[in-house]
Amino acid sequence: xxxxxxxxxxxxxxxxxxxxxxxxxxxxxxxxxxxxxxxxxxxxxxxxxxxxxxxxxxxxxxxxxxxxxxxxxxxxxxxxxxxxxxxxxxxxxxxxxxxxxxxxxxxxxxxxxxxxxxxxxxxxxxxxxxxxxxxxxxxxxxxxxxxxxxxxxxxxxxxxxxxxxxxxxxxxxxxxxxxxxxxxxxxxxxxxxxxxxxxxxxxxxxxxxxxxxxxxxxxxxxxxxxxxxxxxxxxxxxxxxxxxxxxxxxxxxxxxxxxxxxxxxxxxxxxxxxxxxxxxxxxxxxxxxxxxxxxxxxxxxxxxxxxxxxxxxxxxxxxxxxxxxxxxxxxxxxxxxxxxxxxxxxxxxxxxxxxxxxxxxxxxxxxxxxxxxxxxxxxxxxxxxxxxxxxxxxxxxxxxxxxxxxxxxxxxxxxxxxxxxxxxxxxxxxxxxxxxxxxxxxxxxxxxxxxxxxxxxxxxxxxxxxxxxxxxxxxxxxxxxxxxxxxxxxxxxxxxxxxxxxxxxxxxxxxxxxxxxxxxxxxxxxxxxxxxxxxxxxxxxxxxxxxxxxxxxxxxxxxxxxxxxxxxxxxxxxxxxxxxxxxxxxxxxxxxxxxxxxxxxxxxxxxxxxxxxxxxxxxxxxxxxxxxxxxxxxxxxxxxxxxxxxxxxxxxxxxxx
Numbered sequence: 001x002x003x004x005x006x007x008x009x010x011x012x013x014x015x016x017x018x019x020x021x022x023x024x025x026x027x028x029x030x031x032x033x034x035x036x037x038x039x040x041x042x043x044x045x046x047x048x049x050x051x052x053x054x055x056x057x058x059x060x061x062x063x064x065x066x067x068x069x070x071x072x073x074x075x076x077x078x079x080x081x082x083x084x085x086x087x088x089x090x091x092x093x094x095x096x097x098x099x100x101x102x103x104x105x106x107x108x109x110x111x112x113x114x115x116x117x118x119x120x121x122x123x124x125x126x127x128x129x130x131x132x133x134x135x136x137x138x139x140x141x142x143x144x145x146x147x148x149x150x151x152x153x154x155x156x157x158x159x160x161x162x163x164x165x166x167x168x169x170x171x172x173x174x175x176x177x178x179x180x181x182x183x184x185x186x187x188x189x190x191x192x193x194x195x196x197x198x199x200x201x202x203x204x205x206x207x208x209x210x211x212x213x214x215x216x217x218x219x220x221x222x223x224x225x226x227x228x229x230x231x232x233x234x235x236x237x238x239x240x241x242x243x244x245x246x247x248x249x250x251x252x253x254x255x256x257x258x259x260x261x262x263x264x265x266x267x268x269x270x271x272x273x274x275x276x277x278x279x280x281x282x283x284x285x286x287x288x289x290x291x292x293x294x295x296x297x298x299x300x301x302x303x304x305x306x307x308x309x310x311x312x313x314x315x316x317x318x319x320x321x322x323x324x325x326x327x328x329x330x331x332x333x334x335x336x337x338x339x340x341x342x343x344x345x346x347x348x349x350x351x352x353x354x355x356x357x358x359x360x361x362x363x364x365x366x367x368x369x370x371x372x373x374x375x376x377x378x379x380x381x382x383x384x385x386x387x388x389x390x391x392x393x394x395x396x397x398x399x400x401x402x403x404x405x406x407x408x409x410x411x412x413x414x415x416x417x418x419x420x421x422x423x424x425x426x427x428x429x430x431x432x433x434x435x436x437x438x439x440x441x442x443x444x445x446x447x448x449x450x451x452x453x454x455x456x457x458x459x460x461x462x463x464x465x466x467x468x469x470x471x472x473x474x475x476x477x478x479x480x481x482x483x484x485x486x487x488x489x490x491x492x493x494x495x496x497x498x499x500x501x502x503x504x505x506x507x508x509x510x511x512x513x514x515x516x517x518x519x520x521x522x523x524x525x526x527x528x529x530x531x532x533x534x535x536x537x538x539x540x541x542x543x544x545x546x547x548x549x550x551x552x553x554x555x556x557x558x559x560x561x562x563x564x565x566x567x568x569x570x571x572x573x574x575x576x577x578x579x580x581x582x583x584x585x586x587x588x589x590x591x592x593x594x595x596x597x598x599x600x601x602x603x604x605x606x607x608x609x610x611x612x613x614x615x616x617x618x619x620x621x622x623x624x625x626x627x628x629x630x631x632x633x634x635x636x637x638x639x640x641x642x643x644x645x646x647x648x649x650x651x652x653x654x655x656x657x
Contacts, residue, residue: 084102084159085102085156085157085158086099086100086102086103086106086144086155086156086157086158086159087099087100087102087103087154087155087156087157088100088103088112088154088155088157089152089153089154089155090117090128090153090155091153092153094116094117094118094125094128095114095115095116095117096112096113096114096115096116096117096120097113098113099111099112099113103157106139106140106142106144106157106159107120107121107139107140108140121137121139123137123138124137124146124155127146127148128148128150131150132148133147133148133150134146134147134148136160136164139157142159142161143159143160143161143163143164144157144158144159144160145157145158145160146158171233172232172233172234172237173232173233173234174232174233174269174270174271175230175232175274175277176230176231176232176233176235176236176267176268176269176277177228177229177230177267177268177274177277177278177280177281178228178229178230178231178265178266178267178268178281179226179227179228179229179265179266179281179282179284179285180208180226180227180228180229180263180264180265181225181226181227181263181264181265181285181289182204182225182226182261182262182263183261183262183263183264183289183293183294184260184261184262184293185224185225185261186225188200188259188260188261189259200254200257200259200261201224203253203254203257204250204254204261205221207246207249207250207253208227208246208250211246211249212229215231215235215238215239216231216235217229217230217231217235218230218231233269236267236269240298240308243308243309244265244296244308244309246263247262247263247265247294247295247296247308247309248309250262250263251263251294262293262294263293263294264285264288264289264293264294264295264296264297265285265288265295265296265297266280266281266282266283266284266285266286266287266288266296266297267280267281267284267296267297267298267299268280268281268282268283268284268299269298269299269300269301270299270300270301271301272301280299283299284297284298284299284305285297286447287299287305287307287447287448287449288307294309295307295308295309296308296309299449304449305448305449307613307616323470323473323474323476323477324477326457326459326474327473327474327475327476327477327478328477329457330362330440330457330459330474331362331366331478331479333415333438333440333456333457334362334363334366334368334415335366335368336413336415337368337413337414337415337438338411338413338414339363339368339369339370339371339409339411339414339415340359340360340363340368340369340370340371340414340415340416340417341370341371341372341373341401341406341409341410341414341415341416341417341432342355342356342359342360342370342371342372342373342417342419343356343372343373343406343416343417343418343419343427343428343429343432344356344373344418344419344420344421344427344428345420345421345426345427345428346375346378346426346427346428347378347379347380347568347569347570348374348375348379348383348420348428349380349382349383349420349495349498349499349570350382350383350386350468350491350494350495350497350498350499350531350532351420351466351467351468351495351496351498351499352419352420352421352467352495353372353374353383353386353491353495354466354468354471354491354492354493354494354495354496355419355420355442355466355467355468355470355471355492355495356372356373356419357372357396357488357491357492358468358471358472358474358475358488358491358492359417359419359442359471360372360396360399361475361484361488362471362474362475362478364482365475365478365479365481365482366478366479369399370399371399371400371401371406371409372399372400372401373401373402373403373406373428373429373432374387374400374401374402374428375402375403375428375429376402380568380569380570381534381535381538381570382494382498382531382532382570385530385531385533386491386494386531387400389487389527389531390487392487393485393487396485396487396488403428403429403431403432406429406432407429407431407432407435410432410435410436411435411436412435412436412437412438413436413438414435414436414438415436415438415439415440416432416433416435416436416438416439416440417439417440417442418433418439418440418441418442418443418452418455419442419443419467419471420442420443420444420445420466420467421443421445422441422443422445422447422448422451422452422458422460423448423450423451423452423621424450424451424452424453425450433452433453437454437456438456439452439454439455439456440455440456440457440458440459441455441457441458441459441460442459442460442467442470442471443459443460443467444460444461444462444464444465444466444467444469444470444499445460445462445621445622445623446462446612446621446622446623446624447460447462448616448621459474462623463508464508464510464511465496465499465500465505465506465507465508465511466495466496466498466499466500466511467495468491468492468493468494468495468496468499468514469495469496469510469511469514471492472492472496472514472517472518473510473514476517483521483522484518484521484522485522486521486522486523486524486527487527488521489518489519489521489522489523489524490518490522490523490524490527490528490531492514492518492523493515493518493519493523493525493528494528494531494532496511496514496515496518497528497532498532499626501577503515505625505626506623506625506626538571541567541571542571542574542575542578545559545561545565545567545571545572545575545590545592546559546575546578546579548560548561549579549588551584551585552644552647553647553648553651555584555585555586555587555608555609556585556586556587556588556589556609556647557579557580557582557585557587557588557589558588558589558590558591558640558643558644559575559576559579559588559589559590559591560590560591560592560636560637560640561590561591561592561593561636562636563593563635563636563637565592565593566592566593566594566595566596567592567593567594567600568594569594569600569602569628571592572590572591572592572600572601572602573590573602573628575590575602576588576589576590576602576603576604577604579604580604580605580606586605586606586608586609587603587604587605587606587608587609587611588603588604588605589601589602589603589611589643589647590602591636591639591640591643592636593636594630597632597633598630598631598632599630599631599632599634599635599636599638599639600628600629600630600631601615601618601620601628601629601630601631601639601643602628603615603622603626603627603628603629604625604626605624605625605626606625607624607625609650610624610650611623611624611625611626611627612624612627613650614627614643614646614647614650615627615628615629617646617649617650618631618642618643618646619631
């Protein structure tokens with residue numbers, strides 16, 4: 001404590017004592033004047049002493065304040081000029097009016113005064129113009145956090161180079177777990193002898209070991225067709241930059257051996273514990289397999305999923321055994337339910353309706369009531385014709401119900417079967433998903449991250465031509481008490497024919513087996529053609545749309561409707577199919593308005609170009625050769641520009657690989 005403060009603490013009691021003494025002297029003076037005079041003399045002496053001490057205290061205080069002010073001023077000047085924080089004052093024209101020496105040293109200059117900010121730190125100008133108060137900038141290989149006081153035109157620079165390097169090091173060292181599966185290993189090696197099987201296994205293991213060694217990855221084989229990998233985030237980013245070239249390496253190398261094997265990889269990344277990363281990796285792998293394999297799926301911390309690869313048509317690898325197991329599981333679920341409600345996607349096509357009719361038939365075969373949810377206001381002409389024909393079969397027609405009727409019927413014990421889609425946002429009535437936990441999903445599309453939550457049974461086969469084909473196979477293992485009637489068989493066959501474009505696309509041997517079975521059940525191909533007929537106005541409208549087509553890049557046709565023309569999804573899908581039949585066209589895209597504020601794009605491919613990846617980049621999805629997207633708030637011209645940008649990125653990315 002300063003001495004003058006100590007003296008002040010003594011001074012105040014002294015004045016108090018003198019005041020009390022003066023009162024006592026006045027009282028004593030009334031009785032003894034001499035004693036009062038002596039006391040007054042002593043009191044005067046004390047008062048003079050107090051005044052002396054007061055004057056001394058004031059001088060000491062003034063000296064202390066003077067010294068302290070000097071020291072503070074000196075420290076302030078030293079701090080302003082020498083402390084490791086950059087300070088810069090600028091004027092309205094972005095010229096530097098003053099900066100401390102530390103700031104000048106960051107630019108390797110003796111002084112920055114009079115220099116233009118455009119010259120010494122151009123990246124700072126946009127921050128000032130946009131009224132940004134704080135940001136990270138790079139100046140001469142150093143990272144600075146810049147704090148901007150706009151009113152004073154004052155900039156503070158804090159060196160965060162080491163801090164950023166540490167943060168980057170931490171991010172790069174975070175754990176990443178992956179699971180690798182050889183997609184069709186069992187099928188490919190089924191007919192091999194032990195020596196050939198061992199040779200193929202050694203080949204795949206050698207390729208993976210070389211890849212892991214090159215990138216610093218820990219690789220461990222856990223079964224004949226499965227591996228686990230451990231790596232860090234930096235290695236993962238390098239693999240991303242190379243678009244996981246190991247997929248191409250394995251596919252091309254095994255293809256030369258006439259054993260086309262592919263890989264599926266699931267990756268778990270983010271700030272999670274090791275068990276959680278493992279679960280993410282397995283979940284990502286399930287997505288990759290559900291989309292047909294030959295790709296990498298990465299679940300990101302924000303819940304989104306990235307996909308790499310998937311550029312080949314999925315190989316048919318489902319078996320009759322799996323179909324029988326799924327059929328029996330479906331039968332058990334139906335028997336345990338009070339009723340079955342079947343629901344397809346919005347604007348259902350023949351595949352969705354045909355599969356729904358097939359599932360309803362399976363319920364009937366198990367003596368359970370089955371209902372089909374139909375939004376009668378939003379169906380295309382072919383489905384309308386099918387429903388009109390169903391009126392000739394009262395038992396079947398009476399099982400068609402509206403979404404509102406389904407909401408009244410459904411109970412906790414109802415089995416809800418979703419066909420031809422797995423996205424909650426695409427089903428006819430999303431509210432039904434929240435009314436029961438007994439849900440089954442059957443679909444032939446590649447799995448996306450948007451998936452119905454916690455279904456009891458999932459039957460997804462992206463290598464199938466259609467959901468109608470899957471349902472037809474399941475019916476073969478249901479009770480044989482009743483046959484399919486002619487209309488039921490025809491509806492299922494219609495779904496297959498529509499989705500395969502009359503057996504020209506995505507058609508495997510199992511597709512013909514299913515069609516053959518339906519023919520034996522009474523499917524009528526003439527009736528199918530009557531369902532699929534189109535009116536003259538639709539034909540002319542579609543032709544007008546095709547007339548706008550132009551070739552963009554090599555082998556890609558793009559057709560765009562007029563801004564004021566609204567087309568239904570079926571028409572633009574048909575237009576895309578027709579464009580694909582043109583010479584030198586390997587992929588087609590048709591763009592039109594679906595409604596006043598919604599633009600749709602329908603995409604088709606012969607397999608060389610993966611239109612699913614292109615549509616997913618726009619927020620849609622589908623198959624490698626058949627995909628679509630809906631863009632809300634876009635004009636047709638804007639959608640076309642966006643599509644071309646994504647196509648450019650896809651093609652350039654493929655060329656880099």
